[in-house]
Amino acid sequence: MFWNRSFKRLANSAFQDLTRNVWLNMATVVIIVIALFTVSVSLVIDAVGKYTLQSFQNKIDISIQFRDNAGEEKILDLKKDLESMPEVRSVIYVSKDQALEEFKAAHAGEEYISQSIEELGENPLFAVLNVKTQSLDQYAAVDSYVKGNENYQSVIKKVDYKENEAVINSFSTALGNVRRGINALTFLFVAISILIAFNTIRLAMYSHRVEIEIMRLVGASNWYIKMPFIIEGAIFGIIGCAATLLFTYLLSASLSVRIEQIFPGFYLYDYFLGNFWTIGAVLLLIGVGMGIASSFIAIRRYLKG
Amino acid sequence: MILFDNVSKQYSENGAALHDINFEIREGEFVSIVGQSGAGKSTLLKMIFAEERPTAGKIYIKGRDITQIRDNKLPVLRRHIGVVFQDFKLLDKKTVFENVAFAMEVSGKSDREIEMDVPQVLDIVGLGEKVGRYPHELSGGEKQRVSIARALVHRPDIIVADEPTGNLDMVNTWDIVQLLSKINQYGTTVILATHNHEIVNLLNKRVITIDNGRIAKDQLDKGKYII
Numbered sequence: 001m002f003w004n005r006s007f008k009r010l011a012n013s014a015f016q017d018l019t020r021n022v023w024l025n026m027a028t029v030v031i032i033v034i035a036l037f038t039v040s041v042s043l044v045i046d047a048v049g050k051y052t053l054q055s056f057q058n059k060i061d062i063s064i065q066f067r068d069n070a071g072e073e074k075i076l077d078l079k080k081d082l083e084s085m086p087e088v089r090s091v092i093y094v095s096k097d098q099a100l101e102e103f104k105a106a107h108a109g110e111e112y113i114s115q116s117i118e119e120l121g122e123n124p125l126f127a128v129l130n131v132k133t134q135s136l137d138q139y140a141a142v143d144s145y146v147k148g149n150e151n152y153q154s155v156i157k158k159v160d161y162k163e164n165e166a167v168i169n170s171f172s173t174a175l176g177n178v179r180r181g182i183n184a185l186t187f188l189f190v191a192i193s194i195l196i197a198f199n200t201i202r203l204a205m206y207s208h209r210v211e212i213e214i215m216r217l218v219g220a221s222n223w224y225i226k227m228p229f230i231i232e233g234a235i236f237g238i239i240g241c242a243a244t245l246l247f248t249y250l251l252s253a254s255l256s257v258r259i260e261q262i263f264p265g266f267y268l269y270d271y272f273l274g275n276f277w278t279i280g281a282v283l284l285l286i287g288v289g290m291g292i293a294s295s296f297i298a299i300r301r302y303l304k305g
Numbered sequence: 306m307i308l309f310d311n312v313s314k315q316y317s318e319n320g321a322a323l324h325d326i327n328f329e330i331r332e333g334e335f336v337s338i339v340g341q342s343g344a345g346k347s348t349l350l351k352m353i354f355a356e357e358r359p360t361a362g363k364i365y366i367k368g369r370d371i372t373q374i375r376d377n378k379l380p381v382l383r384r385h386i387g388v389v390f391q392d393f394k395l396l397d398k399k400t401v402f403e404n405v406a407f408a409m410e411v412s413g414k415s416d417r418e419i420e421m422d423v424p425q426v427l428d429i430v431g432l433g434e435k436v437g438r439y440p441h442e443l444s445g446g447e448k449q450r451v452s453i454a455r456a457l458v459h460r461p462d463i464i465v466a467d468e469p470t471g472n473l474d475m476v477n478t479w480d481i482v483q484l485l486s487k488i489n490q491y492g493t494t495v496i497l498a499t500h501n502h503e504i505v506n507l508l509n510k511r512v513i514t515i516d517n518g519r520i521a522k523d524q525l526d527k528g529k530y531i532i
Binding site for chain 2: 218
C-alpha cells in the first residue's frame with residue numbers, strides 16, 4: 001500500500017514536471033531520437049549487408065569438372081555424398097551433353113562459335129557438379145573433402161574453388177569489416193548521446209535543486225528523490241522510440257524505391273514493416289535504457305550524504 | 306537528548322570550523338546558539354541533522370550515535386528533526402498546504418492523514434486561513450511560519466532553527482521567536498542559532514556562545530548575549 005501510494009505520487013510528480021521545462025525536455029528527447037535513429041540505420045545497413053551477402057553467395061559455387069572417362073554412376077555417387085554434408089545447400093549435375101546444349105543456347109547468335117563446335121566434331125565440354133554451401137566460409141571444407149577423397153581422384157579433372165577463394169574471402173572480410181565499423185560507430189553515437197542527454201537532464205535537474213534539497217532535509221529517501229527523474233528518463237526513452245519509429249517509417253517509405261535500385265531485390269519498406277516489432281523492441285530497450293541511465297547519473301551529485 | 310562529545314570539524318589543514326565541542330541538551334530545553342558570523346553556529350546545527358559529519362568526536366541523539374549512521378538511515382533521523390532556515394526554502398509552485406504536505410508525502414503518509422494533520426499544524430502557526438496561497442503571496446513572516454509548520458508536521462522531537470529571523474523585520478522576528486517558544490512549551494526541544502542579541506536577552510533561556518569554533522561560554526539558565 002505504501003509503495004503503491006508513493007509510486008503514484010512519484011509518477012504524478014514526474015508527469016507534472018514534463019510540462020515544466022518543455023524546451024529542455026524536448027532537447028533531451030531529440031538527443032535520444034538521434035541516437036536511436038543511428039541504431040535503426042545500423043540495423044538497416046546490417047540487413048542490406050546480409051541480403052547482399054546472400055545474393056553474392058547465390059552466385060558463387062564450386063564447380064567440379066570430371067574427366068571424359070568418368071562414369072555417370074561415379075559422378076552421381078559424389079553428388080549424393082556432397083548432398084549429405086551439412087555445409088552443402090545444393091548440388092546441381094550438368095552432364096557433358098547438357099553442358100554443350102547450355103553453351104550452344106548461351107551463344108545462339110554467335111555463328112563462328114557454333115561453326116567451331118561443328119568443326120571440332122566432338123564435345124569439348126565436361127560434366128560438372130555445381131556445389132553451393134550454406135555460407136561463404138564453408139567452401140573450403142567442401143574443397144578439402146573432394147580433394148581428399150581417394151574414391152573420386154581418378155575421375156575429377158579440376159576443382160575451381162581456388163580461383164573463387166580469394167574473391168570469396170575478400171568479400172567476406174570486407175563485409176565483416178563494414179559491419180564491425182558500423183557497430184562501432186553506432187556504439188559511439190549511443191555513448192555520445194547518453195553524455196549529451198545526461199547533460200541536458202542535469203540542466204533540468206538544476207532547476208529542481210531547491211526541491212531536491214528540501215526533500216533531503218525533510219527525510220525523503222534517496223530512492224524517493226531519484227524515482228521521479230528516473231520515471232521521466234524512461235518517458236523520454238518511450239517518446240524517443242515512438243518518434244524514431246515514425247521517422248524511420250516515413251523515411252523507409254520514401255527511400256524504398258531508390259534503395260531497391262542500388263540493391264536489387266531489397267525492399268526497405270517491406271523489411272521495416274516485416275521487422276517492425278523487433279526493431280521497435282530494440283529501440284525501446286535502448287531508448288528507455290538511455291533515459292534512465294542519464295537520469296540516474298545526473299541525480300547522483302545532488303544526493304550527497 | 307543531544308550530546309556533543311569532543312566534536313571537531315576540520316575542512317582543511319588550516320581551516321577548522323569547530324574545536325572540541327562538548328555540551329548536552331536535555332529534552333524540552335530551549336537553547337540559543339550565539340556568536341559572530343563564521344563562528345561555527347551553522348556548522349554545529351548542520352551536525353545535529355547530519356548534513357555535516359564531524360572530523361572527530363561523537364554526537365548522540367536520544368542515546369544513538371549519529372556520527373556512524375549509514376546514509377540510507379539518514380531520512381529516518383531527519384523525520385525526527387524539524388529544520389528551519391533563514392531563506393525559508395519553500396517551493397514556489399506549491400501552495401502553503403502543499404508545501405507542508407510535501408514533508409508528509411515523502412514519508413509515505415496517506416492522503417487522509419495529510420488532510421487531517423496539515424490544517425492543524427497551519428492553525429498552530431496562525432496560517433489556517435491561507436492554505437491556498439502561494440509563497441509569493443505571503444509576507445516574510447508568513448513564509449517563515451510555513452517553514453516552521455513544515456518542520457512541525459512530523460511532530461519532531463527537535464526543532465533546529467538556523468537564523469530564522471535573519472530576513473525579517475523586528476515585528477515578524479518577535480512573532481517567530483514567540484512561535485518557537487510556544488512550540489517549546491509543548492515539549493519540543495528547540496535549538497536556535499542567531500546573532501540577534503535582543504531576542505536572546507529577552508528569551509532568558511540557556512545560551513551557548515561560540516567563538517572561533519570553540520564554546521566560549523555556556524549559560525545554563527537566564528543566559529545573555531555575550532561575545
